[in-house]
Amino acid sequence: MIPLLHDFTNETVLVVGGGPVGARKARRFAREAQVLVVSPSFADREFGDAELIRAAPAPEDVPGWLERIVPALVVAATDDAAINDAVVDAARERGLLVNRADRSGEREVGSVVVPATVREEPVTVAVATGGTAPAVSKYLRAELEETLDGAGEMARVCAGLREELKTRDISADRRREIVTDVVNSPDLWTALRTGTSNCPQVIEDVLGEELSTGGERP
Ligand SMILES: C[C@@]1(CC(=O)O)c2cc3[nH]c(cc4nc(cc5[nH]c(cc(n2)[C@H]1CCC(=O)O)[C@@](C)(CC(=O)O)[C@@H]5CCC(=O)O)C(CC(=O)O)=C4CCC(=O)O)c(CCC(=O)O)c3CC(=O)O
Ligand SMILES: NC(=O)C1=CN([C@@H]2O[C@H](COP(=O)(O)OP(=O)(O)OC[C@H]3O[C@@H](n4cnc5c(N)ncnc54)[C@H](O)[C@@H]3O)[C@@H](O)[C@H]2O)C=CC1
Numbered sequence: 071m072i073p074l075l076h077d078f079t080n081e082t083v084l085v086v087g088g089g090p091v092g093a094r095k096a097r098r099f100a101r102e103a104q105v106l107v108v109s110p111s112f113a114d115r116e117f118g119d120a121e122l123i124r125a126a127p128a129p130e131d132v133p134g135w136l137e138r139i140v141p142a143l144v145v146a147a148t149d150d151a152a153i154n155d156a157v158v159d160a161a162r163e164r165g166l167l168v169n170r171a172d173r174s175g176e177r178e179v180g181s182v183v184v185p186a187t188v189r190e191e192p193v194t195v196a197v198a199t200g201g202t203a204p205a206v207s208k209y210l211r212a213e214l215e216e217t218l219d220g221a222g223e224m225a226r227v228c229a230g231l232r233e234e235l236k237t238r239d240i241s242a243d244r245r246r247e248i249v250t251d252v253v254n255s256p257d258l259w260t261a262l263r264t265g266t267s268n269c270p271q272v273i274e275d276v277l278g279e280e281l282s283t284g285g286e287r288p
Contacts, residue, residue: 078103084141087148088112095145096120129156147171186211190222220263
C-alpha cells in the first residue's frame with residue numbers, strides 16, 4: 071500500500087454506520103470534507119460537524135445512496151458484514167474510494183486504510199501497519215507526538231526562509247545549504263521546542279548572519 075495525502079476540501083465523505091468507529095471516522099474527515107453519516111442509531115460520541123441521517127439502508131439500497139450523494143470516499147463502518155460488503159461493492163462499481171472498518175489482514179485490492187495521524191501543522195505524520203495491527207499504529211502515534219514537537223514551527227521557519235532567500239541575490243545551491251543547515255541544527259530545534267526562539271526571529275537571525283558573512287561558510 072502506498073501512502074498519499076488527499077485534499078478533501080469541497081468533497082463529500084459518506085460514513086455508513088454511526089457507532090464509535092463511524093464517529094471517529096466522521097470526526098476525522100469533518101476536519102476538511104462535508105461528512106454525512108447514515109445509521110439507524112448513533113453512539114453517544116462526537117461526530118464533528120457531520121450531518122447525521124437516520125436510516126437503515128438494506129444492501130440493495132446502498133447503490134441508490136451513492137448515486138444521490140456522489141461522495142469522494144465511503145466508509146463502511148456498520149457491524150453488519152452484509153451491509154459493509156454492499157458498500158464496498160457499490161463504491162467499487164462507481165470507482166469511489168472505500169474504507170472498510172471491519173476487516174484487517176488480507177485487504178481487498180484498491181482498498182483505503184485510515185492511518186493513525188500526528189499533526190503539528192503544517193506537518194503530518196501518518197502510521198499504518200498495512201491494515202494488520204491498528205493497536206501498533208496507535209502506540210507509535212503516541213510515541214511520535216513527542217518527536218514531532220517543534221516540527222510545525224521548523225517547517226514555518228524553512229518555508230519563510232526559502233521565500234525570503236528567493237527575493238535576494240543568492241544562488242539556489244546556497245539557498246539549499248542555508249535551509250539544510252537550519253533544519254539540521256539541534257540548538258534551533260531546542261529553541262523552537264522551548265519557545266526561546268520563534269519563526270520571525272530565526273529568519274531574521276539567519277538572514278542577518280548571511281548578509282554579514284556574505285555567504286561564506288564557516
Ligand atoms: C484496517 C483498519 C481499517 C480502517 O478502519 O481504516 C482497522 C481495522 C480494525 N481496527 C480494529 C480495532 C482497533 N482499532 C483501533 C484504533 C484505530 N484503528 C485505526 C485504523 C484501522 N483499523 C485500519 C488499519 C490501520 C493500520 O494499518 O494500522 C486507526 C489507526 C485510525 C482510525 O481509525 O482513526 C485507529 C487508531 C487511532 C489513534 O491513533 O488513536 C484500536 C485501538 C483502540 O481503539 O484503542 C483497536 C482495538 C485494538 C485492536 O484490536 O487492534 C479492528 C478489530 C475490531 C474487532 O475485533 O472487533 C479492526 C477490524 C479487524 O481487525 O477485523
Ligand atoms: N476500524 C477500527 O478502528 C475498528 C473497527 N471495528 C469494526 O468496525 C465495526 C463498527 O465498530 P463500532 O462502531 O464499534 O460498532 P457498533 O456496533 O457500536 O456500531 C455499528 C453501527 O452501525 C449501525 N448500523 C447497523 N446497520 C446499519 C445499516 N443497515 N446502515 C447503516 N448503519 C447501520 C448501527 O446502528 C451502529 O450505529 C465493528 O463491527 C468492528 O468489526 C471495531 C473497532 C475498531
